[in-house]
Amino acid sequence: MQASLDSINNQLGSNDAGGGDTIGNKYLTFLLAGEDYGLDILKVREIIGVLDITKVPQTSDFVGGLINLRGRVIPVIDLRSRFSMPEAEYNEETCIIVVDVGELIGVIVDTVHEVHEIPKAEIESPPVFGGTVDTSYILGMGMINGKLKILLDIDKVLNSQELVKDYAVEARSVVECV
Amino acid sequence: MSENGTDSAKSYLSELGNLATTVDQDDLPGLAKMHELFSSLANAETGGLSPEGLKVASKMVATLESMILGEIADAASAIAGVQDAVTTLSAESLGAESQSADTGTAIEDVDSEESRAQAANDLEVVSEQLDRVFDEESPEPQVTDAVEVQEQPIQESVEYTQDNEVSQSEEPESLYVSEPLFISKDEIDMVAGFVEEASEHLDAIEAAVLEVERSPSDPEAIDSLFRPFHTIKGAAGFLNLRDIVGLTHEAETLLDQARKGTRQITSGLIDLVFEVVDILKVQFAGIRDHLANPNSEAIPQPPIELMIANLRGVVAGRIEAAGSSPVSGDPDKQLDQNAVEQGSAPQDAGNNAIEGQSRSADSPNVTEASARTGVANATQSSQGPRSQADAKGAQAKPGAGAGEQSVRIDTAKLDALVDMVGELVIAQTQVSASPLVANDPRLAKDVTRSTKIVRDVQDAAMAMRMIPIGPTFQKMARLVRDVARKVGKNVDLTISGEDTELDKNVIQQIGDPLVHMVRNAVDHGIEAADVRMEAGKPASGNVSLSAYHSGGNIVIEITDDGKGLNAEALIRKGIEKGIISEDDQLTEEQAYDLVFAPGFSTAEQITGVSGRGVGMDVVRRNIENLRGKCEINSTAGKGSTFSIRLPLTLAIIDGMVLRVGTERFIIQTVTVENALRPTKDQISSVQHKGAVLNARGRLIPIVPLGPLFGSSQHVDPCDAIVVIAQYEGGEIGIVVDELIGQQQVVIKPLGERFQKLRGISGAAILGDGKVGLILDVPGIVAAQQLRKPASDSAKNGQLVPVLAD
Secondary structure, X not given: OHHHHHHHHHHHHHHHHXXXXXXXXXXXXXXXXXXXXXXXXXXEEEEEEOOOOEOOOOEOOOEEEEEEEOOEEEEEEEHHHHOOOOOOOOOOOOEEEEEEOOXXXXXXXXXXEEEEEOOHHHEXXXXXXXXXXXXXXXXXXXXXXXXXXXXXXXXXXXHOOOOEOOHHHHHHHHHHHO | OXXXXXXXXHHHHHHHHHHHHHOOOOOHHHHHHXXXXXXXXXXXXXXXXXXXXXXXXXXXXXXXXXXXXXXXXXXXXXXXXXXXXXXXXXXXXXXXXXXXXXXXXXXXXXXXXXXXXXXXXXXXXXXXXXXXXXXXXXXOOXXXXXXXXXXXXXXXXXXXXXXXXXXXXXXXXXXXXXXXXXXXXXXXXXXXHHHHHHHHHHHHHHHHHHHHHHOOOOHHHHHHHHHHHHHHHHHHHHOOOHHHHHHHHHHHHHHHXXXXXXXXXXXXXXXXXXXXXXXHHHXXXXXXXXXXXXXXXXXXXXXXXXXXXXXXXXXXXXXXXXXXXXXXXXXXXXXXXXXXXXXXXXXXXXXXXXXXXXXXXXXXXXXXXXXXXXHHHHHHXXXXXXXXXXHHHOOOOOOOXXXXXXXXXXXXXXXXXXXXXXHHHHHHHHHXXXXXXXXXXXXXXXXXXXXHHHHHXXXXXXXXHEEEOHHHHHHHHHHHHHHHHHHOOOEEEEEEOOOOEEEHHHHHHHHHHHHXXXXXXXXXXXXXXXXXXXXXXXXXXXXXXXXXXXXXXXXXXXXXXXXXXXXXXXXXXXXXXXXXXXXXXXXXXXXXXXXXOOOOOXXXXXXXXXXXXXXXXXXXXXXXXXXXXXXXXXXXXXXXXXXXXXXXXXXXXXXXXXXXOOEEEEEEHHHEEEEEOOOHHHEEEEOOOEEEEEEOOEEEEEEEHXXXXXXXXXXXXXXXXXXXXXXXXXXXXXXXXXXXXXXXXXXXXXXXXXXXXXXXXXXXXXXXXXXXXXXOHHHHXXXXXXXXHHHHOOXXXXXXXXOOO
C-alpha cells in the first residue's frame, strides 16, 4: 500500500514538471463503495493515508473535519457521505487525496488505484439518469481496459455545497428533534 | 587650499572625466552621479578649487539638476557643455598643482602656467554664460547651448535660447504644467518600491517638521527635513515621476533658503510643508491604487501645479507664506500666536495668499481629501523601523535606497517563516517527549541542545516581525497639532517608550484606535486655556503617549492632564441614552466603561473633531480584535489615562487546552478569569432551561460546550469544570469535561469556507500533532443566543437567560 502510494506521489511530482500536451488527459483513479472514479491529476497535490481528524461542529455531515498536513490545517471531505453512500470504517486502505481547488482540501476515498492516461476521444459525456442522479459534477465517463471510470469535476464536488451549516437553522432543528 | 582638498577634488574630477565621456541625456544614474560629484566639488569646504571653479561647479549642479528634471530642451548640447566644464575644471585643478607636471597629464602639450591662466579665463566665460542663461530663464533654468560658448559667440547662444523659449522668457511666471501620469508596466515594481519608501520619508518629514517647529534655530532639524525631500526627489527622478520631482524640488528650494538662514521659519512655512506632504500622500495613494488595479488610464493627480506655483511664489518672495510670525520655542508665545490665528478665520485673513489659493477657490476639496488620506495613511503606510533612522542617516543622495544594512521582505514570507518555526517548536517538543530520548542520555543531551537552538530560532523569527512603535507615536504629533489648532487649544505631546517593539500587524492595526483616543484626549480631555488657568493649571495642556512592557504584554498609555472623566455625568448620560437603567449601581470603573458603549458621546457639544459617539466602541472592538484590553483610569480635575494592553504578537497565543468529549479546544488564557468545579448549591437552574453559576455573589450564565456544538451528551456541571471567560459586556461560564493544561499555540486561520462557524475562531496544532479548535467567546455567546427562541418551546434546551451582572 505504502509502496504504491509512493509511486503515485512520484508520478504527481513528474507530472508537475512535465505538463505540456497531456494536460487534462491523466486521471488518478480510486475506488468508492465498489465504483471506479477518476479525477484530473493536475488537481491532485498528494495522497496520504488517513491520519487523526479533528471534528468541527456546525459543519455538514460530509465534512470529516480538519487534519494537520505538515503544519497546515486543511479540511477533509468524506466523499462517500458527500455522495450519500453508506458509511464505511476507515482502514489502512483508506486514503486522503489532497486536491487543490483554490485551496487545499483532503478527499477521503476507499482506496487509490493508479494514474491512467485517457485520451479525450475516449471520454464520453455523462449519461442522463433523470432526476435520480446528479450528474452535474461528472466530467465524463472514461473506459480503461474495458472498465468504466466516472471522471469527477472535483471543483464542483467540493465547491457546490457549503461546508458550514447555517447555525440559526441548525440550532432550531436540533432543539425541535429533542 | 588644503592638500587633502586638492586630492579629493582631483579624484572627483577624474571620476567626472570618466563619466562625462560616456554619459548621455537618458543616463539618469550617470547624471545623478555627476550631480553628486559636482555638489561635492561645489562645497567650498572640500577645497581644491579656485573661487571661479566653485562657481562653475555650482552652476553645473543646477544644470544637471535641470537635465535630470527633464527641463532642458537640447540635452545633447547641454551635455557637451558639461563635458567642457569638466575639462576646464580639470585643467584648472592641474594648473593649481603648480609645477608638478609629471602627475596626471590630461593636457600634455600645455605649459601648466599657461594652462592655468587659460583655465581661469575659460572659467570666467563659462560662469558668465551660465549666469546669463539662468537670469533669462529663471525660474526654470534652461541651459541649452549656453555652456558651449567657448566656441560660440555669445550673441548666438542667447538668440538660440530665445528662439526656442520665447513664450517661456516672456512669461517667466507661467504655471508649471503638470503632465498626465502613466506608469509603464516594466516600472511597476520599482514604482511600488518607491512609493513605499517615499511614504516612509513622508513620515520622517512630518516628524522632522514638528521638531523644526519646536526648535526652529536648530540647523540639524532643518537638515533632517531637507534630506527626505531630496531623497524622494532623486528617486522620483529616476522613475520619471515629473510632478513629484517638481514639487519636491520647490519644497527643497524653500527649505534650502531656511537652511541658509535667508528665510525665517514661520508657522506658515510649516503649514506649507505639511500641505506638500499631504499632496504627495494623495499622489502616492493614487499611484498605489493604480498599482493595485492597473489600467491604461492616467493616474488621477492632486493639484500639484498650483502648489508648485505657490511654492515658487513664496521662494521668489512674491507671496508671503501665511502666518508670517516666526515660530519660537516658547510655549507661551506660541499660545498667543495660536489665539491670534484662531481668531481670524482663514478666509478673511489678508496675508493668507497661499491658503487662499490652494484651499478655497481653486481646490476646495484638496486639503479635505488630503487630511483624510493623512489619517488613513497613519495605518496604511508601512512604517519601517528605520524610517526615523533613515531620515537621520541617509546621505542626501539622489535615489539612495534604504541603506545596505537592511532587506525588504514580503510580510507573507515572514508570516510563513514564523508559522513554520512555530511548527518546528512543536515538532521538537514531540521529539524531546519521546521515551527513546528519556532512555538515552547522549540522545537526550543532543535533543536538549537542539531544543535550545530551535527556541533561539523562534525568538529570532519573532523578532523580525517586531517594529518599534516610535513612528506611530510621531504621527500622533501631527494629529495633536492639527486638532489643537482646530479647537483653539494649546496642547503639547510628550512621547516615551518609542523603542518599544510590537508585532508589525499590531502596529498597523493600532493606528486607528490611537488616532481616535488621542483626538478625544485633545478635544474632550484637555480644557480650554482659560478654564485651565482658573483651575490653576498651566495654560497649555499635555497629552502623553507611552509604551512599555508589562508581563508579556505591551501597554500603551494615553494620558492627558485635562478635566478627567466625571463618573456621575457618565451615569446620567448612560441613563439618558438608555444604555443603563436608573437602578443600576455602577462603580466608578463601570461608569468609565460606559464611554465604550455604542452611541455614547461625552462631549456636551459635538465638534467637527470628535464627539459623535461613534468611535470609542469601535476603538474597543479594534483593540479586542488584537486580543488586547482597554482600561480607563481617571481623576476628576487631574486628567485621564487610557491604557491599552496588547499581546506581543498576533501569531501565537497563550492558550488553555480543554477537553469536551473526545475533542480538545483551546481558549485564550487572557479571556479566562478562573476555572472551578462548582458545587450543587452554586448552580441554579432557571425554568429548567438553563443554569446560572453563583460565583462569589455574581450570577454567571453557564453554557455546556458539548451540547452547544451539537453533542447530545448531557453534562452535569457539578461533574465538570466551569471555565469563566470574559467578553465585551459580560462573563460566561463554559462547561467542559477537563482542563488539560496551558500551551502556546500558533493560530491557523480556517479560511473562508469556515467563516460562518460560530464560537470558533481558528485552529492550532496541539502538542501531539492533532488539530485543536480555538474558541471564540463572543461567538459562543452569540450562538447561545441564537438558540434562545427555539429553546423556549423545548423541554431541556440549554439556554440560559442573559443576566446583567
